[in-house]
Amino acid sequence: MMLGTVLLAACLLCGRCLGESLARALGIDGDVGGVGFAMVALMLGTAVVRRCGLDSAAFRAGLGYWAGMYIPIVVAMAATQNVVAALRGGWVAVLAGGVAVFVAFAAVPLLAGRPTESVGSMGE
Amino acid sequence: MAHLIDGLAATLGKESIVTGLLFLGAVMAFAGFVSHRWTGGRLHASAIAIALGLMAALGAGLVTSGSRGMADVAGFGGLAILGGATLRDFAIVATASSSRFEELIVAGPRGMLALLCGVCGAFALGGMVAYGCGYRDPIDLATIGGGAATYIVGPVTGAALGAGSEVIALAVATGLVKSILVMLLTPTVARLIGLNRPAAAIVFGGLMGTTSGVVAGLAATDAKLVPYGALTSAFYTGLGCLLGPSLIIAVLRALLAHQ
Structure with a gap:
């Protein structure tokens, strides 16, 4: 059980560290892609654990618990947003935010290409 | 009876992360019920839960005039930790x-x-x-x-x-x-x-x-x-x-x- 959680913690710290280092190298404050690096590390880490024969139901539970807590955590995040400030920002904020969202939605099919190009997709 | 109510209020305030988990459980359960019963599962329970979270944040922001939504309501401060960057990133990476x-x-x-x-x-x-x-x-x-x-x-x-x-x-x-x-x-x-x-x-x-x-x-x-x-x-x-x-x-x- 602990192995899964330890692997997760180690991957998050490694990713964060890489993200912070990359940000410093670029001369900005903060973190560039830390969570992204951590996810790639976890994908590789779980592959190594499987290869070494350490994969077990308990290992998967150690990871799965946190993956399963994901939606409640997102609900907590939503419940602690400053929604009042977002609405008080006035028309400029609503317009600029809204336009950015709608154009990005419209651009998804343009950049994502045909569904059949994806690995493992069912096709149409 | 008054002691019991005071004791409950004090406990909820001290254990605000646990209170937050109960709140989240209640929101998820209610969202699941609404999704299943009222929309026949067409509207995903998590979408309803997130919308409910945002509405709670709006209501809390109007009442408390704070900037952290529900986390500014007495006893619910733990939601800021549950929904904060650390646990969020931990759970995202786990997925x-x-x-x-x-x-x-x-x-x-x-x-x-x-x-x-x-x-x-x-x-x-x-x-x-x-x-x-x-x-x-x-x-x-x-x-x-x-x-x-x-x-x-x-x-x-x-x-x-x-x-x-x-x-x-x-x-x-x-x-x-x-x-x-x-x-x-x-x-x-x-x-x-x-x-x-x-x-x-x-x-x-x-x-x-x-x-x-x-x-x-x-x-x-x-x-x-x-x-x-x-x-x-x-x-x-x-x-x-x-x-x-x-x-x-x-x-x-x-x-x-x-x-």
């Missing part, structure tokens, strides 16, 4: 354990293109709206444009360039509007824009960028897509903070100087 490395490699170049288009597009659109609303200073345009990227890029860009505090507040509000719209609208438009496979989620994360909006929107659409969207959106804020006070402001100054 990657079920995703496939091959998907990532296939969509890699498209994801990078989406990131560049997403960041530059947000600055351009936000800047144009601000210009249309009467802002002419390149610093103000870059700051509000940054807000149209994410609510972090806006203030970071503004602070680096020395923008006024009301423009920075406006940029934060713009980013919050974006994040909330993405959370609420993604499940509805997902079918329309073909957001049903990992490659599209990678592109979506790169174009939208707002990690909170992307992951909540994808969670409400199909939880399997979350890690792919989160992966590209993780780079977005960093890229925006990098380009805003450097390339973007230079382009804006050049554009406005020619008028």
Whole structure:
């Protein structure tokens, strides 16, 4: 059980560290892609654990618990947003935010290409 | 009886993380009930739960006039920890354990293109709206444009360039509007824009960028897509903070100087 959680913690710290280092190298404050690096590390880490024969139901539970807590955590995040400030920002904020969202939605099919190009997709 | 009520109030206040977990459980259960009974499962329970969370944050913000939504309500401070960056990142990374490395490699170049288009597009659109609303200073345009990227890029860009505090507040509000719209609208438009496979989620994360909006929107659409969207959106804020006070402001100054 602990192995899964330890692997997760180690991957998050490694990713964060890489993200912070990359940000410093670029001369900005903060973190560039830390969570992204951590996810790639976890994908590789779980592959190594499987290869070494350490994969077990308990290992998967150690990871799965946190993956399963994901939606409640997102609900907590939503419940602690400053929604009042977002609405008080006035028309400029609503317009600029809204336009950015709608154009990005419209651009998804343009950049994502045909569904059949994806690995493992069912096709149409 | 009075002792019991006082004791309960004191306990809930001291154990605010546990209280927060109970609150989340209640919201999830209610959302599940609404999804199943009232919409026949058409509207995903997580989409309803996230919308309920946002409504709770709005109500709490109006009552307490604080900036942390439900976390400002006595006894619910633990929600700020449960929904804070640490646990959020921990859980996002955990969702990657079920995703496939091959998907990532296939969509890699498209994801990078989406990131560049997403960041530059947000600055351009936000800047144009601000210009249309009467802002002419390149610093103000870059700051509000940054807000149209994410609510972090806006203030970071503004602070680096020395923008006024009301423009920075406006940029934060713009980013919050974006994040909330993405959370609420993604499940509805997902079918329309073909957001049903990992490659599209990678592109979506790169174009939208707002990690909170992307992951909540994808969670409400199909939880399997979350890690792919989160992966590209993780780079977005960093890229925006990098380009805003450097390339973007230079382009804006050049554009406005020619008028």
